[in-house]
Amino acid sequence: MTTRDVPLGTVQIGICSGHVNYPLYIRSVPTQGELKFHYTVHTSLDVVEEKISGVGKALGDQRELYLGLLYPTEDYKVYGYVTNSKVKFVIVVDSSNTSLRDNEIRSMFRKLHNSFTDVMCNPFYNPGDPIQSKAFDSIVSAMMVQAC
């Protein structure tokens, strides 16, 4: 499972494992201050977890994967997305980045999810291992370049 986090401008993508919430993939642009983004992704899991547990009770399986804006901070916007197998995607974007609206973020997540699904379909990938896929990397890179 995966937490994914994309700060844009500074963009970060993190993917975290489902029940344990450890990172499967984290990438940020630019790379300085990376640690801080790791913390941002990690702390955003609080909100993701809360949202999942809330939704689970109310709507059962019929839930929206996209969780929307998790919480606003002074400098970043943090968006979340959870697959049915509870893999979490987090995108962190610069607050000043106005080009990315909800729709753009949503489609970014969808792209990420598709790409992640491809990774999972790889018979040589052991679910739960950190993602080391060139195809996935390049899709994420492209997305980040576009977003910045």
Add this chain to the structure above:
Amino acid sequence: MSPAQWDLPPELCCRPMAFVALTGLDVVYNAIHRAIWDAFCANRRADRVPISFKVLPGDHEYPKCRTKRTSYEWYIPKGILKTGWMNKHLNLVPALVVLFYELDWDDPQWKEKQSECATKVEIVRTSLQGRNTKVAVVLIQKKTPLPPGEDLVASERASALCGACDLSGKSLFVLPHTDHLVGYIIRLENAFYEHAQTYYYNEIRRVKSHKEFLNKTTHQLLFVRHQFKMGFFSELKQDTQNALKYYRTAYSLIHELRAHETNMLEIKTMAGFINYKICRLCFQHNTPLDAIAQFRKHIDLCKKKIGSAELAFEHTAWMSKQFQSFGDLFDEAIKLGLTAIQTQNPGFYYQQAAYYAQERKQQAGQLCGQEPGMGYPAPDPLETPSGALDFYGQRPWRQGHQSIDPPDSEKEKQGILALQVKERDVLHSELIIALLSNAVAQFKKYKCPRMKSHLMVQMGEEYYHAKDYTKALKLLDYVMCDYRTERWWSLLTSILCTALKCSYLMGQVKDYITYSMELVGRASVLPEEQKSRIEKNLIKVLMNEVPEPEPDCDPVSVKAAQMLWSDRISLAGSNEITIEVQDYVPFVQCKAKFLSPSFHIDEPVQLHVYVRADCPHPVRFSKLCVSLSNQEYNQYCLLEDASKGKDILEPSSQENMCLVPGKTRKYCFKFVAKTEDVGKKIEITSVGFMLGRETGRHVYLNWRGGWGDAASSHETLQASRSFKRRTRFPEQHVDWDTVSIQSSTMIIARVPKISVQLTHEPPTLTKEMYCMTVTIQSEEDTVAKDIKLTAGLKPGQDANLTQSTQITLSGSEVCDDSHPALLPDIPLGDLQPGQKIVKPLYIRCVSTGSRILLFHVAYSVSATVEGKDITCKCHKDETVTVETVVPFEVAMKFVSSKFEHLERVYVDIPFLLMMDILSASPWPIELVNSEVQLASSMTAIDQPQSQVEGVTLQTSECASECFLLKCPPVQNGTSTVASGQYIISWKRKSTFSETSVVRTIIILPHVMVENIPLYVHAELPSFGRVRESLSVRYHLENRTGLVQDVEISVEPSDAFMFSGLKQVRMRILPGAEQEMLYNFYPLMAGYQVLPQLNINLMRFPNISSQLLRRFLPSRIFVKPQGRNGDTSIEAA
């Protein structure tokens, strides 16, 4: 400037209330006045009107009112808001002054008092000159007033007093000093409140009226000031809706001000004040979203207004304060009932405040630290004549200056320098930590554990910067395990690095070693050269040397730390440090396993310990020991460095006790289990691994259960899922992931080398002595000693089976209930190799059904394992399921001499007892004898001889015999009597073994016996021949004590002609017998029905002739008439 410089003034943060001054009250010496004052101010509940009261002397000087400006034309304002203004209207200028005066309507000295009162009113008026403050008079009276209108004197004198004091009637009150004081006071203060509201209303209008005189170029500051004042007066008036409106206008006006470096601080300060007011009112109006929106707008607008770059820390300090005060407001609103949520709670604002505080600290470090020798400028540019500022947010060295450029650049420099020097002394870390801890408390409340951990890390780091290493370490240590559990290695590494620095600077050996071990290991994301550095330091510490300082540490602290470490060296005795591995991810991994889940006692228990290091350099260890649940074996599972005392940490890759990074080492242990541990489990309780010298400082890593640290369980899971083909490693190398865990083993008995065979012929027959032969043959190489056989019914079956099964060793006697179902421990002596014992056993099963029989052979044998002699106990079990069936079934019946079935038998009339013995046994049965033992109620007519003696019955064959019996007379005509019993002696016909005779007793059924009054029997030849006369004699016996009349008739028959009495009536005497003779002349051949004899007993009409006829033959065989000389027919 004090650190409180950025705090909001208290007069801004309080809730403004109308200010009413009370005069003429002597609260110190006058008890009545004291009571009145207490009623006003003590225990004011929320439902009382919001007024702040103050007792002032009658001649109190109120602040002078400046002369009203008639024109603003030449007026240039010097600032936005005077620092004293809010306080003035809250606490100094009353909305209403109330004069208390003791005067009753019927006071004898009315005139004098009236004028004294008027004088006092005048004094008050004078000191309020120029203000619109109202004056009211309260007469304290001793008498309860009459209802209005009734007391004519009162109303007359009231209007007179009003006239004298120049008061309107509405401003004169009467306070009767009676029991209902509080009630009167409440009515009074409501009236005061109305007056105060009118006053503030007028003040608002007055301020508003200035607007028309203002122009937009020079009076911009005044627009803001007036809006703020109107807002503040509205608040005093408790008109919060309008107050909010005025403040909002003020807020938008303030951002229209021309901002430049010199007035930036003033603008921000005032913007902050107004923002605070707006947010506060929004929360008060229960529109928290408006408050948040306003605050966001405020921050967005002000974020970039940094002002002077040399004083950038001022901006961040101000920003931090903005967030902090908003957090406070938010928190306060929550305490009053507002609900916050996880993503919108005060914690975020405190966190942001902390962030700005950190920024401030950083800027302060950059801007204020360059010239440490730089002294504070003299004269103090921050000194003002009054000791305070005139306007909020202005510079003390150029108050009131509103133009773009500073008036005196030298002064400006000095001022900035003074501020920088002051900033240097601020304890930033304290501020940051306080804010962070506020945030932590909030996030804890709103279920954000990770956010909380993150903030605690920041707190820890801040404590580190503040050189409070103990607290830093405590916090970091607390959160570390959360990150470890969640496997965020990057974050854990960073925390560990800080923790390592702390422990280094404090000279904490244990912590230093623990953190180093983790930082060197696989959970750390540090680059290789860092790991290498840390490992070298770790080795130094283990060798009791001073480690190299951690990078980026404060040089002064490093010096102190080096001293500490040197002290540690001199203290070095044997200090042992134990690390429980399951809480960490150290650089050494261990897996211990038994080679098999069970070991026989006669083979050595084998145990492998796999050890692997993830550090960059090879490492040597001094001891590896395994603790087992039975500690006696521990001594066999110990690996110690033989070369004690050498510098064992010197890596040398050839040696056994050196771990090469990334290579798995295997250590094998074996030991011989103790015989008393047979059937017990041996568990690995822990594996210990020692680094360092046993004589000196050493670390003892302890794996509970023999494997696993904080990260292993997940790794094991991933490895088990992994598709990766395990590459074949050369013999010595082991793939770590493939090593499975077997942390316990069973010690089981030695495999017996004997054969146990059973010979028998199932099924068993009920009650027979069933012979089973047990053959025990030794296949041991040595003597099998103390062979013991336990045989019989396997325990744990149906309890009834225990009752109905008996076993014995001797087949000669038949078992009874005293024999047990299981014969335990039959001693059979010793067996030489290859020898065998044959032991017959006899089992008697009383009931049918299947049984499981157990044959358990136990013995002991001595064996040598690993050069050690042990006596092994072995045992072998054989079980067999045996069915028990009945050998035969016996059917009995009573029949008449004509073989007719009898429901009942008649006294003295002979009958037959018939037995059918049907074999049900699969094996042939020999009937040895049979015997009828009759009860007293029956007698045999002749000597009963067994007719089946010696007969052998095969399966489902049947043997029959019969006995002729009769019953002696019975008492009551009819009764049921016992018949006795039938005993069959039999045995199984077996070639396999000698079998004994079994007596089976069968109880004969009861039978009904009846007396009969007349007995009839006939005497006739066994056959007749056609046309040859045959004579038949009928005997009639009277069996009663009475004379009987009997009517006899013979019915004609087609088959016979006969002669004799056809119909006769006669009398038979008691006990006498009458004989009747008939000659029958058969006419036809074959079985022919005899002419029927009807007997009619006059005395016993219920005895039918039918019944009597049963004693008589009914037919006879008639042979055809033979021709002379034809013998063939004769023969047939």
